Amino acid sequence: MADLKGKHYIETQDLTSEELQLLLDTATELKAKFHRGEPTTCLPNQTAFLLFFDKSTRTRNAFEAGMTQLGGHAHFLDADVTQISHGETPQDTGRILGSMGHGICIRHDLVLNEGNHYMREMASAVDVPIINMQCDVDHPTQTLADLMTIREHFGNDLAGKKIAVSWAYAPSYAKPLSVPQGLITLMTRFGMHVSLAHPPGYNLVDRTLQAARQNAAASGGSFEIVDSMDAAFEDADVVYPKSWGVYDLMLARQGLSSPEEIEDNQRACLAKNNDHQDWICDQRRMKLAKSDAVYMHCLPADRGAEVTDEVIDGPQSIVFQEAENRLHTAKAIMA
Numbered sequence: 001m002a003d004l005k006g007k008h009y010i011e012t013q014d015l016t017s018e019e020l021q022l023l024l025d026t027a028t029e030l031k032a033k034f035h036r037g038e039p040t041t042c043l044p045n046q047t048a049f050l051l052f053f054d055k056s057t058r059t060r061n062a063f064e065a066g067m068t069q070l071g072g073h074a075h076f077l078d079a080d081v082t083q084i085s086h087g088e089t090p091q092d093t094g095r096i097l098g099s100m101g102h103g104i105c106i107r108h109d110l111v112l113n114e115g116n117h118y119m120r121e122m123a124s125a126v127d128v129p130i131i132n133m134q135c136d137v138d139h140p141t142q143t144l145a146d147l148m149t150i151r152e153h154f155g156n157d158l159a160g161k162k163i164a165v166s167w168a169y170a171p172s173y174a175k176p177l178s179v180p181q182g183l184i185t186l187m188t189r190f191g192m193h194v195s196l197a198h199p200p201g202y203n204l205v206d207r208t209l210q211a212a213r214q215n216a217a218a219s220g221g222s223f224e225i226v227d228s229m230d231a232a233f234e235d236a237d238v239v240y241p242k243s244w245g246v247y248d249l250m251l252a253r254q255g256l257s258s259p260e261e262i263e264d265n266q267r268a269c270l271a272k273n274n275d276h277q278d279w280i281c282d283q284r285r286m287k288l289a290k291s292d293a294v295y296m297h298c299l300p301a302d303r304g305a306e307v308t309d310e311v312i313d314g315p316q317s318i319v320f321q322e323a324e325n326r327l328h329t330a331k332a333i334m335a
């Protein structure tokens with residue numbers, strides 16, 4: 001029997017299949033109780049610290065509302081207004097917060113080679129669980145909700161199902177790489193055929209590509225990289241087109257400190273995105289997938305750029321069910 005008590009949740013790769021199954025079963029049970037209006041107060045008087053280095057709507061509220069519903073309390077911490085901005089180390093910050101509460105949840109996702117390292121540094125120094133609310137490598141609370149949502153549609157046996165994880169155009173900001181990386185590493189563990197599509201230069205972190213290949217070989221699934229959204233969508237059961245930043249520029253963010261340098265990097269990322277405005281999920285592309293295919297996106301989506309309103313508001317879209325499942329999976333992880 002899997003037992004996750006006290007364990008960190010930093011990447012889905014760190015968990016066994018049995019542990020992931022326990023989280024999914026717990027999320028399903030908590031969801032049913034939520035919809036029946038039954039209390040789920042299994043963490044009375046406990047405190048979770050939510051430390052954000054980036055913005056959030058879904059994740060923050062899933063964890064805050066979730067902790068309330070579990071009988072505890074979540075503190076929101078904006079890293080910019082803590083002593084982290086004066087250089088306090090992750091180990092010292094973790095020791096302090098860990099001595100005052102029961103878990104530390106962190107979002108630190110905008111710079112390659114920073115967030116995951118920060119979380120693991122803190123994890124090495126604390127006695128309470130660290131939960132990754134999105135880093136530069138993985139967004140494991142998002143992908144667990146995605147897996148739950150896909151299983152609600154297609155059943156628990158996903159062997160042979162195809163998911164298209166595609167880059168899509170966005171003019172708003174250079175989005176982190178962690179969602180596609182998390183998807184290719186997690187979905188390949190369940191025998192799915194994972195097709196990753198992106199324009200040149202939008203490659204993902206190498207170790208996540210290697211993990212996806214190894215997971216696919218072990219599960220009987222497959223993993224391929226193609227250079228067009230159309231190719232990835234062909235006969236897919238699930239399509240998951242979303243934007244992320246160009247790799248070299250996301251890597252170049254390391255060490256940038258002045259607002260001007262960060263602004264210049266953002267502008268350069270968006271200029272590159274502009275070269276690929278035809279990477280949009282529209283009705284024509286949806287027709288390339290299976291007739292019962294579902295459209296997914298972690299949100300927020302750039303409407304009219306990543307996806308047309310017709311698709312995201314259409315009958316194949318399950319994005320709001322997917323977003324609701326962020327609550328149930330966040331509660332399962334904390335519970």
Ligand code: CP
Pocket residue numbers: 055056057058059060134142298299300
């Ligand atoms: N999908 C997701 O993580 O949303 P937020 O950035 O709003 O938390």
